[in-house]
Amino acid sequence: MQIHSQIPELRRALANRGRVVLVPTMGNLHAGHIALMTEARAHGDTVVASIFVNRLQFGPSDDFDLYPRTLQDDCDKLSAAGVDLLFAPSESDLYPEAQQYHVEPPPSQNQLDGEFRPGHFRGVATVVLKLFNIVQPQAALFGKKDYQQLMVLRNMTRQLALPIDIIGGETVRADDGLALSSRNGYLSAAERYEAPRLQRLLQRIGTAIRAGETDFARLEREAASELDQHGWKTDYIAVRRQADLQLPDDDRKQALVVLAASRLGAARLIDNLEIDARDGR
Secondary structure, three states: EEEEEEHHHHHHHOOOHHHHHHHHEOOOOHHHHHHHHHHHHOOEEEEEEEEOOOOHHHHOOOOOOOOOOOOHHHHHHHHHHOOOOOOOHHHHHHHHOOOOOOOOOOOHHHHOHHHHHHOOOHHHHHHHHHHHHHHHHOEEEEEOOOOOHHHHHHHHHHHOOOEEEEEOOOOEEOOOEEOHHHHHHOOOOHHHHHHHHHHHHHHOOOOOOHOOOHHHHHHHHHHHHHHHHHHEEEEEEEEEOOOOOOOOOOOOOOEEEEEEEEEOEEEEEEEEEEEOOOOOO
16 A cells, blocks of 8 residues: 655556545544445545544534544554555645635534534535545545535535545444444443443434334434433434435425434544435335
8 A cells, every 4th residue: 555645746646547536534543434445446446545634624622632643553454455545644735834715515514513513514625625636536435424524525526516426335333333433432431331322312213203203303302311311411313304404394205314413421422324214214
């Protein structure tokens, strides 16, 4: 696996490499990231991973300085997964001058996760567009665990007419259902035992909706209350349309998704569950 930190050398290395697939990450890789790398191979000739902890997407209360940097271990995992090139720039490589041009997603960025992390999706969209311009891939993979992020980037790519296929990778879970995340490392042993409750509650909501329940607000309240009774601090649990993450309408045959974010100790955990009420899935 080739490793590059500077933009010109990466571009030279990518010359005549066929169909390029990019998998952007912030490092501290786990099995969920590696599953994306493996899937990427099916979508192109050359798989490029990037590792960059992007300051622009961290808010004042976020964990930018504490975010784990595990580059050597990450390189070993990527190499074993068959990644062809790694782009691992420093801040001065990616932002040689203060970034004054930004990608501003529409107001819908300020709902759900955006309500609790102001400016987050602006930072994500800006760095991803910059990575797209540097790597110039024909496809890019992002995990469905960050469901709202996937939608923001998919819409950005479509509206800016970028010639890039955006592919959503399925969430990889531990045996007990917990979605794999770099932030799971913040959980104590007792919190790790408690953490799968989040996915169990989403599954309960999904079962109720498939059975015909339409009082989504009650389902949301009850799930949030149960989490909070077990020591969580819930930001939101929300049933939305998959198409645009807006509130469901009266159409009983729409594809829905239930999204959640809640803090357990030092870890802020997010998860979601897609529900296709049209066929009972």
